[in-house]
Amino acid sequence: MTERSPFPPAAPPPRPVSPGLYLVATPIGNLRDMTLRALDVLAAADLVLAEDTRVSAKLLQAYGLKAKLERCDDHASARAAEGAVQRIAEGQVVALVSDAGTPMVSDPGFVVARAVVEAGLPVHPIPGASSLLAALNLAALPSDRVLFAGFLPPKSGARRTMLAELKPGRQTLVLFESGPRLADSLADMAEVLGDRPAAVTRELTKLHEECVRGTLAELAANPRCQAPKGEIVVVIGPGAVEATSEADADAALREALTRLPPGEAASEVARAFDLNRKALYRRALELKEAG
Structure with missing residues (x-):
């Protein structure tokens, strides 16, 4: 008896890529997380706007793709937006990528997308890898109501103020943090939010992927959360429900x-x-x- 392959004989054929802005998600670590549709768009793109052209050049090279790259970081986003609008109006395909993950999540792509929308031109999401969603998967905390709050301020006073603003909500919080600030941030979270269940995820989809679970106070004291290396996403469960007067x-x-x-x-x-x-x-x- 011939064993059947778990894979279909062929993927659906690619569709033509029409003019517009394409927000293309890229791998957050494992290069095999690139989608077929993302590869189709990057292969057809007349221009790829990239947060860091050096990082994106390596990504394109890994898949044997060649494309014109232009920088689109905080300092160049206004110029990139103007150029993107002009190119799309002329019938070209413009792709926007971040260094890793889904564009416009804590990166400068918003300026470009808004300019294209305001010009009445098409914008298309090309979904894929997302550290936010990957962290939610690993955390095993409620995900029916979620608030993504990006990066907390680097100084403790401003950080505590922002946490106090987030405290009343009854949803799971997702935050980005850097390794050197992680332990201090976790201590502030425990102090302001209370000792909620949480998870610290690191190096998602990479060789040394890690998820440390516990209460915020436990995580703040955990040696594995003292200045770890890599990209970090913190997921915090909802607080206890208080009786409403x-x-x-x-x-x-x-x-x-x-x-x-x-x-x-x-x-x-x-x-x-x-x-x-x-x-x-x-x-x-x-x-x-x-x-």
């Missing part, structure tokens, strides 16, 4: 009623505080009638 619910309803009709206001507060929507709707009608 009637006064707090009324205050939230009054604020919501300034923007929304009673039904939508009740739904918004119900989601935010995990309360019964029908009871909130009745209370919203009372508050609205009372003025």
